[in-house]
Amino acid sequence: MAGFVGASHEFHDAAFVRGWASRFVPTPPRLQLFDMILxxxxxxxxxxxHVVELGTGPGYMARHILQRNPTISYEALDFxxxxxxxxxxxxxxxxxRVTFTSADLMDPSWPDRLTSRPDAIVSTWALHDLGGQxxxxxxxxxxxSVLAKGGILVNGDFIKPDGTLWDYEPGxxxxxxxxxxxxxxxxxxxxxxxxLEHNLTDPTAAQNYACLVATR
Numbered sequence: 001m002a003g004f005v006g007a008s009h010e011f012h013d014a015a016f017v018r019g020w021a022s023r024f025v026p027t028p029p030r031l032q033l034f035d036m037i038l039x040x041x042x043x044x045x046x047x048x049x050h051v052v053e054l055g056t057g058p059g060y061m062a063r064h065i066l067q068r069n070p071t072i073s074y075e076a077l078d079f080x081x082x083x084x085x086x087x088x089x090x091x092x093x094x095x096x097r098v099t100f101t102s103a104d105l106m107d108p109s110w111p112d113r114l115t116s117r118p119d120a121i122v123s124t125w126a127l128h129d130l131g132g133q134x135x136x137x138x139x140x141x142x143x144x145s146v147l148a149k150g151g152i153l154v155n156g157d158f159i160k161p162d163g164t165l166w167d168y169e170p171g172x173x174x175x176x177x178x179x180x181x182x183x184x185x186x187x188x189x190x191x192x193x194x195x196l197e198h199n200l201t202d203p204t205a206a207q208n209y210a211c212l213v214a215t216r
Contacts, residue, residue, distance in 0.1 A: 005160075006169030007205040009129065017082045021058035021090075029196045033124060033156045034064040036193055036211045040154045041120045047071045052118040054105060054139065055126025059087030066094045073097070075115060079104040105130060105139050111146040119148050124156040125209065128171035136171065137181040144185040147216040153187065155212045164200055175210050187214035 010016040026034065041051060049072045056062055056076035066074060076098050078084060084102070088095045103110040105127070121143045127136045143153050159175050160168040175192045182190035190212065197207040 002165045002202075004167045004169075005172065005203050005205055005208075011080045012082060014082045014085075017058075017080065017086060021086050024058065024060070026060050026064070030060075030124075031064065033194075033196060033209070033211055034061050037061065037122050037124070037154045037156060038065050038068060040152055040193075040213055041065070041072065041122070042069065044119055044150070044152065046119055048073065049119040050075065050116055051120045051122060052077060052114060054121060054123040054143075055129070056087055056100075057083050057124075057126065059083075059090035061122070061124050062087065062098060063091050063094060066091070066097055073099075073116075075099045075101055075118070077101045077103050077105075077110070077113070106135060108138070108142065111142050114146060117146060117148050119151045120154065121147060121151070122154045122156075125158060127155060128158045128169070130171055132170040133173050133177060133181070136173075136178070137184070140181050140187070141185040144187055144216060149216055151216045153182070153212075153214050153216070156209060157212070158205075158209045159195075161195070161198060161200060161203075161208045164203070166203060172208075175212070178210070178212050182212070182214045187216065190214035 103113045193211040
């Protein structure tokens with residue numbers, strides 16, 4: 001065993017959230033992930049697609065997408081009001097194009113809180129914080145149930161890379177398991193588009209994340 005990869009968070013604590021957000025300003029590989037996700041949204045060919053982001057956090061992806069696409073509608077879901085405060089600051093005038101929906105992904109009823117049926121459900125670096133494989137699988141199943149036919153789910157999240165000698169927290173697991181859970185939920189053709197910041201030798205908690213996509 002070479003070590004342990006994981007992190008603990010206090011996302012209801014204002015000081016922690018603001019410090020975390022200041023350290024999480026997107027790097028070039030993270031912006032590359034945002035662009036991959038936007039490409040998937042735009043591949044739907046819907047000029048007014050409704051996009052739901054699960055775990056919007058400080059709003060970095062929302063800002064990136066909304067700056068580049070002036071027509072989509074955007075719904076930001078999170079369980080932390082502190083994150084909503086930070087996201088509004090990040091978004092500035094773009095906040096007027098965002099619906100902020102308070103919901104906990106551990107609550108099975110979170111799809112009932114959405115304002116309208118999404119054409120795309122997206123997420124980055126959030127679902128691993130649910131603490132294990134089963135909660136992630138449950139989110140995939142609920143996302144499938146609420147997505148419009150032909151809609152997509154795109155999840156950019158930390159994974160446990162194949163071939164690692166390190167222990168990973170339970171919410172970080174192999175891409176193959178993610179694809180298995182997506183198929184079990186009913187999604188068509190789930191696949192990984194990329195593995196970013198791949199590091200087997202001396203990984204940090206901010207490396208080894210994949211862009212997973214599947215169609216309803």
